[in-house]
Amino acid sequence: MSDVTRRKFLGSAGMATAGLVASPAVLRLTALGAEAPILVGSLHDQSGALGTSGQPMVLSVELAVDEINAAGGLLGRPLKIVSYDPQSNIQLYSQYAQQLALKDKVAVVHGGITSASREAIRPVFDRFKTLYFYNTLYEGGVCDRNEFCLGTTPAQTVEKLVPNAMGKSGKKAYIIAADYNYGQITAKWMTKYCQDNGGTVLATEFFPLDVTNFGPTISKIQAAKPDLILSALVGGNHTAFYRQWTAAGMKGQIPIASTTFGLVNEPSTLDAKESEGIMGAYGYFQELTTPASKAYIDKLHAKYGQGIPYVSELACATYEGVHIWAEGVRKAGTIDRMKVIEALEGGISYDGPSGTVTVDKPTHHAIRSAYLATVHDKLWDVTGSYPNQKPLDTAAVCDLVKNPNDNQQYVVKI
Structure with a gap:
């Protein structure tokens, strides 16, 4: 990332010290007399060992929120991002998770990269009843009605x-x-x-x-x-x-x-x-040539410049996660946590840059496409695609329809 792009990113992404991030679309909606904004938490590493992975995730949250606001917001209200940088530090993850839930009182949190960070903050959001989206590929097995895991799992990739x-x-x-x-x-x-x-x-x-x-x-x-x-x-x-x-x-x-x-x-x-x-x-490569993928990358580059880090599944699934949560709010007609969860469990689908993403009701994971690729000349050459892959690994241990109070990560017996 160039110095100019990094300054632009840090200025707009909302580090922990920056507090709330208001996009121009939010300001327009507020100026028109909209109600108080709906707060969306973003908890992604923007610095530290995982900063290069987290930066495009933050940008994708911003892009999705800008798009939603440009279309009139949700329930007649604008969205506003509350963003913190845990700096690849598990202790800061726990600290900021509590702040998002108790002080900021956000309607939803999109956050976490490593599984260790997820397991540090998941109990916080469960305890304080804050809806949580983990949009990162991971090892599978999380079974928690308060959480939606939209990244790929081993059975898919x-x-x-x-x-x-x-x-x-x-x-x-x-x-x-x-x-x-x-x-x-x-x-x-x-x-x-x-x-x-x-x-x-x-x-x-x-x-x-x-x-x-x-x-x-x-x-x-x-x-x-x-x-x-x-x-x-x-x-x-x-x-x-x-x-x-x-x-x-x-x-x-x-x-x-x-x-x-x-x-x-x-x-x-x-x-x-x-x-x-x-x-x-x-579940996604930046090199995908579908119209939806190209439009997503073009919008990121137009907004933040060509120097942003590579846009991987991490960023794409985050972008899709924000839009899927928004679909849940629209369907529920409220930001009430349980009503949004029930709406999402209705099998909401979103046609995103990676293809069609559908919430799997029993597992709260995603049915989504998977792609094979090989690096050639510093780019990914996509060689295979597999649409509508189910999270069969997690489905083997998790059924939130039968056991809605289940709340743990299973290690699937292999």
Whole structure:
């Protein structure tokens, strides 16, 4: 991100010290005598190790709110964003979650990137009855009527990625993953899909988010001689693996397929030779050429400039999440939390940049498209699409129709 674009972003995105963010559309509605604004919470990392991932998520919240306000707001009222930057710090996540619920009294919160951040703030919003949208791809299993999870889960993406990658390389895999619930559980799904397709996992290694030295692991991989590396590494620090892998002369010798590569803009920030050929699967890629996708990217670039970070599933699902929540409010005719939840459970769909996204009533997850892609010349080349993928992993353990008071994250037995 250029200095000019970053200044523009920080000035408009609403850091913790900036308080409320009012768009021109909000000001127009207020000037016309609209009622008090409906407050929408945004809790995304704008700095720290995950800042590059969180910045486009914040911009997507702003874009969606501007669009809703330009169309007349909701229930005759404008929307106003309350945005905080937890700075990739779990303690700040908890602090700002309480502030959004108790002081700001927002109608809804869209927030969280890592599963650790989600599990820090989810109990806060449950306790204080604040509707929560987690719009991030994750390992699956959350069953909570107060929360809607609109990102992809392993049954939607990993189930496609692993056999596709194995078909191009071979049956022996080596897994490297972040050492917290996302990496640990995703590694189990990688193992399942590898074995389901006749493969073998030679070893699995986990790394804390602050690890930057992967030399010993690269030596282990060289000794193990796998056909494929499956990566669920997370954040800017773990990007070092791909640089060190290339520096060790391993690039091109053993293919890499990842459930996270690209979420911190790696194809753009790494040298072309370091990212070339890496495979991924997500619910959205910026390179999708559908009219809805192109319009979304064009609007972001027109509003914030070409220098914003890569627009991944994280940002797209956030944009779609705001619009889906708005559809729930329109259908409910109120911002009352339970009435909006009941309206969303009616199977609301939204045609967004990623395709049609539908709320799955029993799980509060999304039925959505998944896409396969490979990095070529620092861009994603989308090679496969799978529409209307259900969150079957979470559906195996969560049924909020039968058990509406369920409130936990299950680890699916694999």
